[in-house]
Amino acid sequence: MNFTEMWDSSIHSDPEQVKRQKSAVSAKMTPISVDSALCSGSFKGSKSSIYSTTLNSCTCIDFTRRSLPCKHIYRLAHELHQFDLGGPVSSSSSAVLSKSEAMKIITSVLTEDEQKEFGYFCYICKNDNSGEKLINSSFADKLISYNLAQEVTDIPVLLSHLHIKEVRKFLPPGTKSPRLKKELIQIVAPLIHSSSDISFGDQKCLTLHSSIAHLGHALHREICRLYPQEDNDRNSWF
């Protein structure tokens, strides 16, 4: 089914809908990915969230509230050549990779063991960079240099990876430390000016590079397929 069959064409001239079509043309609304076979796409949301969009659904708040095409649905329909936004549409040049493009880089620059470790890292980061992992510095630098990963700069997230004893070192002298790490982080985080003040020794705290952040699960599955694990448990049954 295509866009014109899904929605009564009269709704698109409603002033509220025209507003959303106008928002859809901006460069900020460039999709992270478009799957023309499935007629679906993903878009950057507020903070670091990612919206999944089809021609008749979207995970953003606007669609959840109104059940009418949001700016993401209009932009997706435009990208799939199913709707005319009635004017010039801007795209941001920041490269977003497809799964096959990302896999090409991964398999050509990483060794087999590195690919397996990267596959697990992808699994931790999920499809929206809601996860992060400490990685030894030499491998971390390699991932960063190939735009496969980037350093986490969110201070509370970084602190959560430190031992509570290390977090206490940021407390002003004479301050009593709360027993819970979570509470301690709330006190300490605003006192830290730069993420570079937090050190993990010979490790770095990484998340997927923004150009592939939407692919975490897909890359994990793809790498698992390349290197299936021998199922020792099943053999030991006999």
Ligand SMILES: [Zn+2]
């Ligand atoms: Zn939406």
